[in-house]
Amino acid sequence: MMDVLSNISLGLGVAATFQNLLYCLIGTFLGTVVGVLPGIGPVTTVAMLMPISFTLEPVSALIMMAGIYYGAQYGGSTTAILINIPGEASSVVTSLDGHQMARQGRAGPALGMAALGSFFAGTVATFVIAFGAPPLAKLALQFGPAEYFSLMLCGLVAAIVLARGSIIKAIAMVVVGLIFGLAGSDVNSGIRRFTFGVQGLADGIEFVALSMAIYGVAEVIVNLEKKDGAAGIAGSIGKVLPSWADIKLCIPSVLRGTALGSVLGVLPGGGALLASFSAYTLEKKVASEPRRFGQGDIRGVAAPESANNAGAQTSFIPMLTLGIPSNPTMALMIGALMVHGITPGPRVMTDRPELFWGVVASMWLGNLMLVVLNLPMVGLWVRLLRMPYRMMFPAIIGFCCIGTYTINSNVTDIAVMAAITLFGYLCLKLDCEPAPLILGYVLGPMMEENLRRALLISRGDPTIFVSAPISLGFLIAAAALLLIVAAPAIRQRREEVMVE
Amino acid sequence: MTLTKTRRGLLLGCALALVTSLSGWTNEAQAQAFPNKPVRLVLPYSPGGIIDYVGRAVATHLAGPLGQQVIPENRPGAGGITGTDSVARAPADGYTLVLMDPAIVINPTLQPSMPYDLFKQLTTVSMISSSPEVVVVTPQLPIKSMSDLIAYGKANPGKLNFASAGIGTTPHLAGELFKQRTGVDATHIPYKSIGQSYPDLMSNKVQFAFSSIAGALPFTTDNRVNAIATTGKVRSPVYPDVPTADEAGLKGFEVDLWLGIFAPTGTPPEAINKLNEALRTALKNPELIAALAKVGVEPRGTSPADGDTFLKAEYAKWKKVIEDGNIKDN
Numbered sequence: 063m064m065d066v067l068s069n070i071s072l073g074l075g076v077a078a079t080f081q082n083l084l085y086c087l088i089g090t091f092l093g094t095v096v097g098v099l100p101g102i103g104p105v106t107t108v109a110m111l112m113p114i115s116f117t118l119e120p121v122s123a124l125i126m127m128a129g130i131y132y133g134a135q136y137g138g139s140t141t142a143i144l145i146n147i148p149g150e151a152s153s154v155v156t157s158l159d160g161h162q163m164a165r166q167g168r169a170g171p172a173l174g175m176a177a178l179g180s181f182f183a184g185t186v187a188t189f190v191i192a193f194g195a196p197p198l199a200k201l202a203l204q205f206g207p208a209e210y211f212s213l214m215l216c217g218l219v220a221a222i223v224l225a226r227g228s229i230i231k232a233i234a235m236v237v238v239g240l241i242f243g244l245a246g247s248d249v250n251s252g253i254r255r256f257t258f259g260v261q262g263l264a265d266g267i268e269f270v271a272l273s274m275a276i277y278g279v280a281e282v283i284v285n286l287e288k289k290d291g292a293a294g295i296a297g298s299i300g301k302v303l304p305s306w307a308d309i310k311l312c313i314p315s316v317l318r319g320t321a322l323g324s325v326l327g328v329l330p331g332g333g334a335l336l337a338s339f340s341a342y343t344l345e346k347k348v349a350s351e352p353r354r355f356g357q358g359d360i361r362g363v364a365a366p367e368s369a370n371n372a373g374a375q376t377s378f379i380p381m382l383t384l385g386i387p388s389n390p391t392m393a394l395m396i397g398a399l400m401v402h403g404i405t406p407g408p409r410v411m412t413d414r415p416e417l418f419w420g421v422v423a424s425m426w427l428g429n430l431m432l433v434v435l436n437l438p439m440v441g442l443w444v445r446l447l448r449m450p451y452r453m454m455f456p457a458i459i460g461f462c463c464i465g466t467y468t469i470n471s472n473v474t475d476i477a478v479m480a481a482i483t484l485f486g487y488l489c490l491k492l493d494c495e496p497a498p499l500i501l502g503y504v505l506g507p508m509m510e511e512n513l514r515r516a517l518l519i520s521r522g523d524p525t526i527f528v529s530a531p532i533s534l535g536f537l538i539a540a541a542a543l544l545l546i547v548a549a550p551a552i553r554q555r556r557e558e559v560m561v562e
Numbered sequence: 563m564t565l566t567k568t569r570r571g572l573l574l575g576c577a578l579a580l581v582t583s584l585s586g587w588t589n590e591a592q593a594q595a596f597p598n599k600p601v602r603l604v605l606p607y608s609p610g611g612i613i614d615y616v617g618r619a620v621a622t623h624l625a626g627p628l629g630q631q632v633i634p635e636n637r638p639g640a641g642g643i644t645g646t647d648s649v650a651r652a653p654a655d656g657y658t659l660v661l662m663d664p665a666i667v668i669n670p671t672l673q674p675s676m677p678y679d680l681f682k683q684l685t686t687v688s689m690i691s692s693s694p695e696v697v698v699v700t701p702q703l704p705i706k707s708m709s710d711l712i713a714y715g716k717a718n719p720g721k722l723n724f725a726s727a728g729i730g731t732t733p734h735l736a737g738e739l740f741k742q743r744t745g746v747d748a749t750h751i752p753y754k755s756i757g758q759s760y761p762d763l764m765s766n767k768v769q770f771a772f773s774s775i776a777g778a779l780p781f782t783t784d785n786r787v788n789a790i791a792t793t794g795k796v797r798s799p800v801y802p803d804v805p806t807a808d809e810a811g812l813k814g815f816e817v818d819l820w821l822g823i824f825a826p827t828g829t830p831p832e833a834i835n836k837l838n839e840a841l842r843t844a845l846k847n848p849e850l851i852a853a854l855a856k857v858g859v860e861p862r863g864t865s866p867a868d869g870d871t872f873l874k875a876e877y878a879k880w881k882k883v884i885e886d887g888n889i890k891d892n
Contacts, residue, residue, distance in 0.1 A: 113618055
C-alpha cells in the first residue's frame, strides 16, 4: 500500500515536469483531433510521430503516444454523437443514444456526460493499473484461444440483447455482420473468400467503410427523404452541460461501465472493444425503463463511454507488464521503447520504475487535460449542429469519402462504402438495427480465428471449450443471457398480441 | 546525456540539410537532374511492423544523400501485394519505390493469381538489410537446444505446434523448411502477428516459433520463452550466446528476413544508380545503423545486379519449400 503511494508520487514527479506535461498535452490534443477526424486514426498518427519520438526521452515519448491513443478514444465519441459517425468500433454504441440525444437538442449534455464519464473512468483505471497491474497481467495470460472464443461468443449473444426491436431481426443482422466479416483472406489457408476476384477486397471489408456507409451515408439519405429538411435535429440547442439530475442518474451507470471496462480492457485479444458493447447491454438489463434506451437515454452514453475509456487505459497493462500489444498502436509503442533500448515486459516495473509510474501518472493528468480541453469545446460543437442540413449533408458525405479513402489509400474502399450504403438504407427502411451487424462483423473474424486456432491446437477435439474453466464460464454466461433474452421476447410478443 | 546527444543529432541534421540544399543549388545548373522532386517510398504493410519501422528510418536518412525528401507511404493490403502492385504500375521514373520483405518472392508461388509479374515489372534498386529469425521455444518443456527440439519432436509425433505471423509469412515458411529438413512433424498455428502468439508460447499451447528478433526480444530477455538458435550465417549481435542453426547441427539452415527496395522496370539506369548510391551511403550512417541494430536488423546494401541475383535465389528457395510442403493446396 505504502509502496504504491510512494510509486505514485514518484510517477507524478516524473509526469508533472514541464517537458512531460507539454508532451502529454500535445498527445491528448492530437489524439482528440484525430479521433474527431475520420480516417486518420491513432495508429497513423503514432507512426508518423515515431521518428520524432526517437529524439525524446523514452518516458516523454511514451507519455505522448499514450495521450494520442486514449485521446482518440475520446474524440471518437464526438462525431458519433454529433453526426452519427463512429470513427472507431468502440464508439458505435455511443452513437445509439448519443445521436438521438443530439437530435432532441441535447447534444451538449451528451458530450458533457461523455467527457465527465470518461474522466471518472480514466481516474479509476489509473488506480486499477497502479494497484492491480501484476495480478491483472496474470489474468491476461490465462486467456488462450478457447477462452477468447467463448468470450466473443458471449459478446455476440449480448449483441442480440443490445437490439431495440425484434429479436429475429437482431439475429439476422448479427448473421449478416458475420458474413461481412468473413470476406477476405482466410487466416489459416490464405484462400480468398467472398472477394469476387477484387484485389481491394483481399483483406476484407474495411471497418471504417462499413460504419461510414451504414451510419453516415445511409442516414443522410433517410434524412433527405423527410420533407421538412430539418432532418429531425431540434432547433434549439438546449443546455450545453448536463444538469445535476442527469449526473445523478448516470452515477451508477458510470460506475458499472468503469468496472466492466477496467476488467475487459486487460485482455489483449479484443477485450477493450467488447467493453463498450457489454456496458451498454448491462445498462439496458438493469435499467428500470429499458425502453428508453436507443431513444436518447443519457445512461446509454455514460456507461459505454466510461467503459471504453477505462478499457483503453487498462489495455496498457498487458503492454507495460507483459510486452504483449493489444492493438497496432500498442505495437508501435513497444517499437518506440525498443528503439530506446527498453524491452517491455515484467522487468520494466522494477528496472525502470520512473518510466512505468511516470506513464501511469501521466494518464491521469492526460484525462484531466482532456476534460479541460473538451468541455469548453462542447458549446462550439453543438453550434455546428445549427448548420442547415443542406450544407451539412454534403459535408458529411465528403467527410465519409475522405475518411474511408485515407485508411488504406484504396479507391475500392469507397466503392465498398457506396455499395454497403444501399444495403444500410434498406436496413434503416426495414427498421433493422445496425449495431448487432457491426458487432457481428467485428467479433466474427476474431471468433473464427480463435475457434480454429483452439481446434488446431486440440487436434479437432471440441471438448477443449468446456474443459477449460474460464471458457466454460463464458459459455454458461452466454447460455444464461440467451435465456434472459428469450423470456421477455416471448412476453413482449404476448403484449403485442394483447395490443392488437 | 541523451539530451546532449539529441542536440548533437539535431545540429548534425541541420548541417546535413544545409549541405544538401547547397548541393541542390549547384545541381540546378544541370537542369532537371534526377531527383528534382520528392521520392515516394511505398511501405506495403500497416504501421507497426518491422517494414514500417525500417522504412521510416531509411526514408529519413536517405533524404540527405539523395538531395530530396523521401516520403514513406503505407499502402497495406493482401500481404503486401496491394502496395507492391501500385508501384509495379507506377510511372518508371524513379520517383516511386517500394520496400518489401521476402513476401515479394513468396507471393507469386503461393497466390493463385497475381496482379503483376514480379520479374517483368519490378527491378531491384538495392537490398537494404538482413536480419535472422530466432527460434523460440516454450519454457515449460525441457527443450534447451535445437537437438532437444528435434529429439522431442521425433519422440512425440503429432504433439508439436509452431506459431507464425500468418500463412506464407517468413516465420511460417521457416517452420515448414524446418519440418522438411528434420522430418519433425509439427502443426502450423497462424496468428495475425508473431507478437500475438507469445501468450500461447509461454503457456505451452504452442511449443516453438521462428520469430523476428524485434518480436522475440521482450520475451527472451527475461526467459519467458527460450531462444535456442538464430537463423543467420553468423550469430546475431543481439543474441551473442545463442548458436546459429548451422552451429546447432542443421547444416546450412538459413532464413533471412531481408528487406529490399524495388522500382518499376524501365526506370532509367541513371535514376537507379543515383538511388542505389544514395541508399548505400545512407546505410553507412552510424545513426541509421544504430536505429536498425536495436531491432536486430543489419544494413546490407548491394548493387542492383547483385540484388536481382539474390532475389532470384530467394524466389527459387521458397518456391521449393512451398511445393515440397504442398502448402498452396491447403
